[in-house]
Amino acid sequence: MVIIGAGECGGRAVLTLRDLGHEGPVTLVGDEPHLPYERPPLSKEAMTSEAPLIKAIASDKLLAERSIRHIHSVRAVAIDRAAHLVRLSDGSSLGYGKLLLATGSVPRKLPMPGLGGRCVYLRTFNDALAIRAHLKPENRVAIIGGGFIGLELAASARKLGATVTVLEAQPRILMRGVPAEVAEIIHKAHQAEGVKVLTGQGITAIADDGTQVRITLADRQDIVADLAVIGIGAVPVTALAAEAGLAIDNGIAVDENLCTADPDVFAAGDCCSFPLAVYGGRRVRLEAWRNAQEQGALAAKNMLGAKEAHAAVPWFWSDQYGLTLQIAGLSDEGRSTVRRDLYDGAFILFHLAEDGRLVAASGIGPGNAVARDIRLAEMLIAKRATPAPEALGSQSVKLKSLLAA
Ligand SMILES: Cc1cc2nc3c(=O)[nH]c(=O)nc-3n(C[C@H](O)[C@H](O)[C@H](O)COP(=O)(O)OP(=O)(O)OC[C@H]3O[C@@H](n4cnc5c(N)ncnc54)[C@H](O)[C@@H]3O)c2cc1C
Secondary structure (H helix, E strand, O other): OEEEOOOHHHHHHHHHHHHOOOOOOEEEEOOOOOOOEOOHHHHOHHHHOOOOOOOEOOOHHHHHHOOEEEEOOOOEEEEEOOOOEEEEOOOOEEEOOOEEEOOOEEEOOOOOOOOOOOEEEOOOHHHHHHHHOOOOOOOEEEEEOOOHHHHHHHHHHHHOOOEEEEEEOOOOOOOOOOOHHHHHHHHHHHHHOOOEEEEOOOEEEEEEOOOOEEEEEOOOOEEEEOEEEEOOOEEEOOHHHHHOOOOEOOOEEOOOOOEOOOOOEEEOHHHEEEEEHHHOOEEEOOOOHHHHHHHHHHHHHHHOOOOOOOOOOOEEEEEEOOEEEEEEEOHHHOOEEEEEEOOOOOEEEEEEOOOOOEEEEEEEEEOOOOHHHHHHHHHHHHOOOOOOHHHHHOOOOOHHHHHHO
């Protein structure tokens, strides 16, 4: 068993192979110098904690105990499917019986001239360390892109006293997958914390002289910053699969068992697109922590012959200041929305399809306020339930009772 990509998904996959009793050789290949680690803290605690924090998914000791060979700082450069061989950047090769591609995604590059050493991206622990060094009260930080990672980083930078400006080309922040009502709460929270949020602002020029960055906006306004962090989305890492002749369709295309057209090659996590059963087999690619975990475990199971379909409801969370946002399901499947108010200003928007089926729920509130109800919504979505909108909207009707019905 060979797993390429020692991230969330690859890390979970190798542990699951052993949990399921596989006794043959298991090799995890990663191009980063670290043990598999959690990425979500990189924009959050890893920035604000006293010492930079790397949260490993598996320690060296655990990997050794479970006889998992971890090859780090080495890249898989080619797959010879006929020979069942993976070629590595150190010149060596690995034979495989089953192969899992868990190569993740990388930040989308800003296609503009003028970018230099003060224009950076955030994906890895090393990126986080480099950014963290600049988050100080005397520094100005520009965040290009009002998506989750940029906004979480903005919150961390404010916590550390930096002056922060968020630049979003779209008319509002979080355009992709987050309802306007929820995005507005987050926008206001950033403003209240002193972040300047500029929406509907295209960038016409960037000049980075290695000590500071001058960003010119469409309205000719100049934003000058000590550091610009670009967070304009991510693209799946597919080159290895494409060069090996595997189909790519917004990610490495796999079936519901996370298997490519080659029965010995699987793909999972951020790098793959797959048919999502809850939405009639709609092909999606998810960039979410829990999905990477679930798919890593499922791919391992299927590499051992289980043929089990991925049936989970997508789920995502984001923490900014004291607020937690959680989204279950795919909100763009919804045609109407019902709001349920909870306590402390928290609320959930239920998204219903034309036929009344609950297809998603987006919740926001302090701390854990929405967690329980989002979990119940997730179960309703999985059941393809068609709850009455009045019941969803009424605080006096327990969601649990809708599940029982
Ligand atoms: C800053 C940040 C904050 C996030 N916060 C949240 C959050 O709050 N909530 C949430 O749900 N999700 C969050 N995510 C998303 C979540 O972390 C990802 O969905 C998850 O890490 C995906 O796991 P993966 O294993 O598919 O990919 P990755 O974790 O990206 O791992 C892929 C690994 O493969 C390596 N690799 C790629 N190609 C090769 C090759 N050819 N050879 C060897 N190694 C290779 C990569 O370097 C990488 O180490 C966040 C992500 C980031 C970056």
